[in-house]
Amino acid sequence: MSKLFPTQEIGSLAKPAWRVKGYRGERLSKEEIAEALSWGRKLGIADMDTLVKLLNGRDSAEKRKAMLEWSAKYAIRFLETVGLDIVFDGEQWRSEMYEHVARNIGGFEFQGQVKSFDYRYFNKAACIRKPLYVRPFYVEEFAFTRDSAKNDVKVPFTGPYTIVDWTFNEYYEKRLHGKVADFRQKKFEAKRDFIFDLIAEVVRPEIGKLVDRGAKWIQIDEPAATTDQTDEEMKLFVESFNETVRGFNCMFSLHNCYSNYEVLAKYACELRNCSQLALEFANRDNQQLGTGSIRSGYKELTSFEDNGFTGNYGVGVIDVHTVFVEPPELVRDRILHAAKIIDDPSRTYVSTDCGLRTRTWEVSFQKLKNMVLGAELARRAF
Amino acid sequence: MPNGVNRWISMIGCYMTGIFPRPKELISITRDYERGRTGKAELDKAFSDATLKVVEAQSSAGLNYVADGMLRWQDPLRPFTENLNGVKIGGLVRWFNNNMFYRKPVITGELSWKKRADPKIIDIEHLPKNLHWKAILPAPYTLAQLSEDNFYKDKTELVFKYARLVREQIESSVKQGFKYIQLSDPALVYKPRLAQISRDEVKIAGEALRLAIGGVSARTCLQTFFGDFCQILPEALDFPVDDLGIDFYETDIDGLKGYKFGKGIALGLVDSRGSLVEKVGELVVVAKEIIKSIEGDGVSAFFLCPNCDLEFLPWERALEKVKVVSRVAKRLREEFDE
Numbered sequence: 001m002s003k004l005f006p007t008q009e010i011g012s013l014a015k016p017a018w019r020v021k022g023y024r025g026e027r028l029s030k031e032e033i034a035e036a037l038s039w040g041r042k043l044g045i046a047d048m049d050t051l052v053k054l055l056n057g058r059d060s061a062e063k064r065k066a067m068l069e070w071s072a073k074y075a076i077r078f079l080e081t082v083g084l085d086i087v088f089d090g091e092q093w094r095s096e097m098y099e100h101v102a103r104n105i106g107g108f109e110f111q112g113q114v115k116s117f118d119y120r121y122f123n124k125a126a127c128i129r130k131p132l133y134v135r136p137f138y139v140e141e142f143a144f145t146r147d148s149a150k151n152d153v154k155v156p157f158t159g160p161y162t163i164v165d166w167t168f169n170e171y172y173e174k175r176l177h178g179k180v181a182d183f184r185q186k187k188f189e190a191k192r193d194f195i196f197d198l199i200a201e202v203v204r205p206e207i208g209k210l211v212d213r214g215a216k217w218i219q220i221d222e223p224a225a226t227t228d229q230t231d232e233e234m235k236l237f238v239e240s241f242n243e244t245v246r247g248f249n250c251m252f253s254l255h256n257c258y259s260n261y262e263v264l265a266k267y268a269c270e271l272r273n274c275s276q277l278a279l280e281f282a283n284r285d286n287q288q289l290g291t292g293s294i295r296s297g298y299k300e301l302t303s304f305e306d307n308g309f310t311g312n313y314g315v316g317v318i319d320v321h322t323v324f325v326e327p328p329e330l331v332r333d334r335i336l337h338a339a340k341i342i343d344d345p346s347r348t349y350v351s352t353d354c355g356l357r358t359r360t361w362e363v364s365f366q367k368l369k370n371m372v373l374g375a376e377l378a379r380r381a382f
Numbered sequence: 383m384p385n386g387v388n389r390w391i392s393m394i395g396c397y398m399t400g401i402f403p404r405p406k407e408l409i410s411i412t413r414d415y416e417r418g419r420t421g422k423a424e425l426d427k428a429f430s431d432a433t434l435k436v437v438e439a440q441s442s443a444g445l446n447y448v449a450d451g452m453l454r455w456q457d458p459l460r461p462f463t464e465n466l467n468g469v470k471i472g473g474l475v476r477w478f479n480n481n482m483f484y485r486k487p488v489i490t491g492e493l494s495w496k497k498r499a500d501p502k503i504i505d506i507e508h509l510p511k512n513l514h515w516k517a518i519l520p521a522p523y524t525l526a527q528l529s530e531d532n533f534y535k536d537k538t539e540l541v542f543k544y545a546r547l548v549r550e551q552i553e554s555s556v557k558q559g560f561k562y563i564q565l566s567d568p569a570l571v572y573k574p575r576l577a578q579i580s581r582d583e584v585k586i587a588g589e590a591l592r593l594a595i596g597g598v599s600a601r602t603c604l605q606t607f608f609g610d611f612c613q614i615l616p617e618a619l620d621f622p623v624d625d626l627g628i629d630f631y632e633t634d635i636d637g638l639k640g641y642k643f644g645k646g647i648a649l650g651l652v653d654s655r656g657s658l659v660e661k662v663g664e665l666v667v668v669a670k671e672i673i674k675s676i677e678g679d680g681v682s683a684f685f686l687c688p689n690c691d692l693e694f695l696p697w698e699r700a701l702e703k704v705k706v707v708s709r710v711a712k713r714l715r716e717e718f719d720e
Contacts (some may be wrong), residue, residue, distance in 0.1 A: 111657055112696025114403060117474060117483035118456045119412040121404075124696065126657045166481050168657035183631045187656075228479040229574040258474055258483060283473040321474060 001152075004382065005335055005350050005375045006085040008314060010255055010278060011156035011221065012097065012355030013078065013090030013364060018055060019071035025059025039361065043077040068093045069144060076149050082365060083372035086152045086217075091355065093141035097158045097221060098166050099123050105202050106132030111168060120358070126168035131198045139209045146214060154217040155210060156255070156355075160198045161240045165224035169194050188232065195240050203244055210250075217251045219278065220244060223354075226259040234263065238270045245273045253278060253314070257354045265303035269310070277304065278314030280353035282334065283321060289329055291337040298334065301341045313342060316353035317374065318367050323359070325366045331374020336381060345382060350375045393683040394718065395446035396711035397516055399605050399627060399650065400566060400691030401458065402451035403700050408432040429454055433508040439701050443708035446685070447516035447562045450505040457484035458566065458691070459520055459528060461503035466547065468493040472530060478572050478608045480655070480694060487529040493543050495550060503551070506558055514561040521567035521604065522548050522594050523587040528569060538586055545593040556600050564603045564627070565595060568690070571609030571632070584617040596622035603627055603648055607690035612637030619643060629689040631655070635672060643681045647672075650689030651710070652703050657695060659702045662709045669714055686711040 018036040021028050033055055040048045051070055057063055075090030094100035099122070102108045107129035113121040142155050172190035210218060225237050245252040253276035256264060261279065268277060285297025301313070317334040318326055331350075339348045350371060356364040404412065411428040414420040436451030455461060463471050463485060472486035509515050525548070526541035534540045552563050570587050573579050595602050605627030606614070612634055618626055619641060627648035628638075649672060651665050673684060686707050692700040 111699060113406065113409050114696055115482060115693055117485075119416045121409055121413075122481075124657075170656075170658050173656065173658060182634075183653075184634075187631070224481060227476065227481065233574075258476055260476070319473075 001085065001349075003085060004345055004379050005339075005348055007083070007350045007372050007375050008086035008154060008278075009079055009084055009088070009090075009368065010314070010352050010355050011088065011091050011219070012094075012357035013075050013092070014357050014359060014361060015071065015092060016074070016361060019067060019074075019092065022055050022067040022070075023064050025063070028055050039074060039078075043074060043081050045074060045077060068141075072141070072144055073148055076145060078361070078365065079368070080149070080151055082368040084151065084368065086154050086349075087145075087149050088154060088156060089141060089145045089148075091156060091357070093144075096122065096357075097156070097355070098163065099125075101137060101158050101163055102167065104135055104137035105198075106134045107171065108167065122166070124166065124168065126170045127164075127172065127194060128170050130171065131194075131201045133202045133205050136206060136209050138206060139213055142210055142215055143213055152217070153215075154219050154253075155215050156219045156221050157207070157210075159220040159222035159225075159241070159254075160195055160203045160244055161237045162222050162224035164191060164195045164198060165227055167194075192236060195236065196243065199240060199243050207244070207248055207250070211248050215250055217253070218245075219253045219255050219276075221255045223255070223257050223259070225254075225256045226261075226263045229260055229263045234267045238267050241274065242270075242272045251275050253312075255314070255354075256280075257316070258283070261300035262303050265300065265307045265309070268304055269308040274311055276312040276314050276349060277309065278316070278349070278351050280316040281338070282316050282319040282326070282353050285319075285334065287324065287326075287330060289333050291333050291340065295334065295337040298337055298341065301338055305341060305343070312347045312349055313338070314349045314351035316351050318352040318356075318371050320352055320354045320356050320359060323363050325363065326370055326374070328370045328373035328377055331371050332377035332381060335375060335378040339378070339382065350378075393646070394686070394711055394715045395683065396443075396686040396707045397445050397447040397562070397648075398440060398449050398451075398692065398704070398707075399564065399607075399648070399687045399689075400452070400518055400654075401455055401693040402436045402453060402691075403693045403695055403697045404453055405432050405435060405697045408453065429505075430508060433505050437508055437510060439704050441510060441513055443704050444712070445704075445708060446514065448509060448513045449516040449518055450509060452504075452518065454505070455503075457482075459484055459487060459525060462520065462525060462544075462547070463487040465496050465503065466493050467491065467496055468533065469529075475528070478568055479574070482694070484528070487525070489529050489531045489533045489540065491533055493547060495547060504555060504558075504560075515559060516562040516564060517552070517555040517560040518564045518566060518605075519548060519551060519555075521565035521570070521587075522590040524567050524569040526590075541586060541590045542593060545590040548594040549598075552595060552598055552600075556598055560600055562601045562603070563595060563598060564605050565591065565623075566605045566607070568606065568608045571606045571611055571613055571629075573609060573613060579613050581617065584614050587614075588617055588621050592622045601625070603646075603685075605648060605650075605687075607650060608632060610634055610637070615641055619645070625683065625685060627685075627687065630668070630672070631689050635675060638672075639675050641676070643676060645681065646683030646685065647676070647681055648685040648687050650687055652686070652688045652707050654688040654690045654692045654700075654703070655694045657699050659699070660706050662706060662713060665706070665710045666713045666717070669710060670717070673714075684714070686714070 071092040072089035079087040108125040255278040257280035315338040468491035472488040522545035602623040603625035607629035625646035
């Protein structure tokens with residue numbers, strides 16, 4: 001991208017109440033409909049009478065599909081209105097990054113909710129049979145976004161290493177039962193078999209369809225990449241990424257967050273066809289203004305450079321787990337500090353730490369607006 | 383099983399080793415609470431109801447010691463992070479190699495309990511009077527390793543400071559009637575990037591344990607998980623605890639051979655991170671193999687347990703695993719009594 005410090009979101013936005021209830025076929029309150037109208041006006045959405053009619057209408061498959069499209073349209077306009085250069089649809093078509101994929105693959109069975117942190121949980125599945133490609137799960141969403149967006153589009157794609165790491169591995173562990181005595185070895189071999197079956201049977205076919213439909217940039221989301229930091233696990237992760245993207249005529253990037261970056265940095269240069277690393281830093285940082293040693297949250301960025309990663313960076317400058325709205329000046333200083341470490345400013349993209357799904361639209365709007373303003377301040381200062 | 387093995391085993395018990403998963407109804411209310419759809423009173427009631435369920439699951443399974451399930455703990459360090467002066471709640475950090483996160487304690491000043499009395503980090507109201515109670519707390523070494531220290535001279539000073547604070551909590555728990563105290567120490571064995579933890583580090587951890595738990599009037603255990611216990615041998619044999627807890631999904635069994643334990647062993651044989659429910663018969667075989675391999679090395683008590691906190695599983699699956707723990711212990715007792 002020719003523009004200095006292009007801005008991007010990582011993926012998700014919260015789903016408004018009218019989207020959640022509308023999709024479920026539940027009755028909406030006047031306040032919820034008013035909220036849809038208010039945001040619609042703010043975002044310049046046309047034909048809102050049709051939306052209101054839809055929201056008041058009866059539940060049907062057509063209505064559910066239309067709800068996905070309306071909320072995607074809102075999210076795309078939301079991201080474009082705040083001024084992001086690279087957008088998607090806030091993942092409005094997806095229940096959640098993991099569950100959406102697991103629900104659309106054969107061989108997975110949900111077991112129940114497990115804690116992620118505090119009062120946050122995720123619905124965890126078990127793999128009980130060999131994964132099977134049942135239907136496309138991102139293609140329709142991408143096509144809608146591509147047709148609706150004015151700006152460049154980047155498709156977030158939950159990576160195979162993360163899907164496997166977040167899934168109970170019943171099928172492959174059972175398959176090795178009696179063949180491998182050592183518990184540790186059995187778990188590792190079962191994980192490896194699961195990952196490469198998933199890539200071959202599900203992930204690559206889906207990427208192929210996205211590329212055929214015109215996807216130019218796919219972001220592989222691998223928050224689990226450094227969950228297990230042993231050398232053999234990190235090599236497995238690298239191998240899984242390289243196999244995932246192998247041979248496609250498309251740009252790929254990697255998003256990883258809340259991880260050990262000292263470890264990831266050692267392996268990042270082995271990732272093939274990885275044009276950008278989108279990383280979380282704001283969560284680790286403080287809120288004081290300035291560049292240099294004050295920017296303690298960004299120290300691991302140096303490790304990626306020291307270890308020879310030559311691609312671009314999506315530098316997280318917005319903490320997605322707090323309602324604190326970063327002032328543009330703080331965003332500016334984080335960008336300038338990162339750009340100095342990276343040395344080549346053209347390799348610095350400006351990002352949120354992760355998806356904003358846990359924040360309200362009001363907070364997300366302000367955070368992203370300030371991110372865009374901060375990027376502009378950084379451009380002027382550079 | 384070799385003849386005469388029952389002569390040297392004084393006890394085969396069973397218990398839980400950490401945080402329980404929250405049941406569905408509680409999850410739903412915590413979500414509502416966070417979104418402002420329900421109040422604190424409803425949340426408290428839901429926690430109380432769920433704690434009763436956790437206690438019932440353990441008592442009906444016949445566990446030797448019953449814990450409160452630690453359902454209110456937002457992460458395995460949070461009661462310390464929230465109840466100590468000199469600590470700020472930091473950013474989210476991954477909990478070892480799990481898809482679960484804790485808030486990093488950031489040390490900014492002299493550490494002390496905010497309340498001199500017990501800050502109620504264990505829910506004793508719902509523990510039955512007729513059963514033995516087990517308290518589970520983080521070990522000082524793990525607390526220090528997972529904190530960001532901006533105040534003390536070095537990690538060693540911090541680990542001893544934590545040890546004194548942990549001791550205050552343990553003494554309070556013992557006064558309340560707890561018969562078993564477990565300190566959880568995953569950081570001591572989780573070393574994915576190093577060939578082995580340094581001997582000096584293990585010694586410091588042991589000295590901190592002496593300060594934290596040495597000589598207390600209850601049965602005590604250092605529970606290790608997420609890593610190979612063999613790394614801390616032989617020093618761990620001198621740790622001032624009655625029992626040593628071992629995660630057998632991470633530990634090389636052969637590496638335990640040849641050491642004279644002289645302590646009880648908590649056998650972490652039920653996998654808290656896998657949803658497959660273990661077959662009782664198969665675990666009995668593995669347990670017997672372990673017991674046989676260290677027979678005569680001064681081990682007199684064994685406790686069957688999950689390898690770590692059950693909160694990595696959904697509620698229903700955790701309940702099944704509690705039953706497995708109990709059944710394996712029962713079968714072993716029957717076989718040793720023959």
